[in-house]
Each structure stands twice: as structure tokens, then as C-alpha cells.
Amino acid sequence: MCDAEVEFIVVGGVAGVLQGSPVLTRDLDIVHRRTPENIRALMTVLKSVDGVFRPDPQNRRLRPTSEMLSGTGHLTLETKLGPLDVLCELEHGEDYEALFCDTELVTDGTVQIHVLSLPKLIEIKQRSGRAKDRAMLPVLIATLEERNRKE
Numbered sequence: 001m002c003d004a005e006v007e008f009i010v011v012g013g014v015a016g017v018l019q020g021s022p023v024l025t026r027d028l029d030i031v032h033r034r035t036p037e038n039i040r041a042l043m044t045v046l047k048s049v050d051g052v053f054r055p056d057p058q059n060r061r062l063r064p065t066s067e068m069l070s071g072t073g074h075l076t077l078e079t080k081l082g083p084l085d086v087l088c089e090l091e092h093g094e095d096y097e098a099l100f101c102d103t104e105l106v107t108d109g110t111v112q113i114h115v116l117s118l119p120k121l122i123e124i125k126q127r128s129g130r131a132k133d134r135a136m137l138p139v140l141i142a143t144l145e146e147r148n149r150k151e
Contacts, residue, residue: 006032006042007035007038008030008096009030009032009096009099009100009103009114010030010113010115011030011031011087011090011116011124012085012121013025013029013136014027014028016121016140016143018106018113019117019147020146020147021118021143023136027083027084027085028084028085029085030084031087031088031094031095031096032088034070034088034096039069040066042086043064043066043069046063046064046077047063049080049081049084050080051063051064051077051079051084052078053075053077053078054076054078054083064077069088071088072088072089072092074086075087090124091127094124099116100114102119102120103115103117104117118143118147121140122137125140
């Protein structure tokens with residue numbers, strides 16, 4: 001996605017992992033910028049990784065559309081690289097533009113990725129109420145506290 005210049009923010013468990021939190025997660029969650037140009041770039045990437053909806057018990061291999069990526073929903077996809085959740089918004093009004101100010105830039109020296117900040121990730125996990133999010137909270141909080149102690 002980085003090579004294709006798709007504008008996105010990593011959210012969810014991988015956002016925690018990229019900031020040093022030792023949590024386990026099964027999929028990559030992103031919030032993408034919903035401009036026509038960015039949606040075209042994202043569609044190209046999704047085609048290249050064979051992105052199809054999951055679960056699909058009938059194995060119809062349904063693909064997302066530009067209209068879906070322009071909306072407000074969550075698209076849960078399976079790709080040849082693994083599960084990918086493409087989120088138009090986390091919740092109403094929490095889209096790319098609204099979340100961007102709460103991101104951190106993570107780099108390996110070559111690639112730079114915008115990742116939801118730990119404080120914002122913790123806030124979102126606290127609001128969600130899902131059991132798997134509640135289980136992740138103590139680890140995320142401890143990671144943030146440890147990072148703050150080192151600063």
C-alpha cells in the first residue's frame with residue numbers, strides 16, 4: 001500500500017504492535033482517506049492482493065467496490081497476504097481526516113506508516129466494550145506507561 005501511495009492509518013491491534021505493545025492480533029485494520037484518487041489507488045492494491053470479502057461460506061469471492069470504499073462501513077477482507085479490515089470510519093465522524101491528528105509516524109528507515117497513537121487507541125478500545133478489546137487494554141496501557149517513563 002505504501003508503494004502505491006495509498007493514504008491510510010493503521011488502527012487496531014497492529015497499531016499497538018507497531019508501537020511496541022506485545023499484543024496478538026489476527027488482522028490488519030486500516031482507515032483510508034476517502035478521496036476518489038485514494039480510493040482508486042486502494043482498489044488497485046486490493047486487486048493485486050486478491051482482496052475478497054470474508055466470511056463467505058459459499059465461496060463467491062465477492063470483491064469490494066469503489067462505492068463501498070467511499071461509504072462509512074467496515075469491509076472485512078481476506079487477501080493473499082492475510083486478513084485485512086478496511087474501515088471507512090471507526091465510528092461516525094472518526095474518519096481519516098478526523099483521526100490523522102492522533103497518529104504517529106512509524107518507520108523502518110525505508111517505509112513510513114501513519115499509526116493511531118497509543119492514547120487514542122486506548123480511548124477507542126475502552127469505548128468499544130468488546131471482550132477482546134477489554135483484554136488488550138491492560139497491555140496497551142502498560143506499553144504507554146513504559147514509553148512515558150522512558151521519555
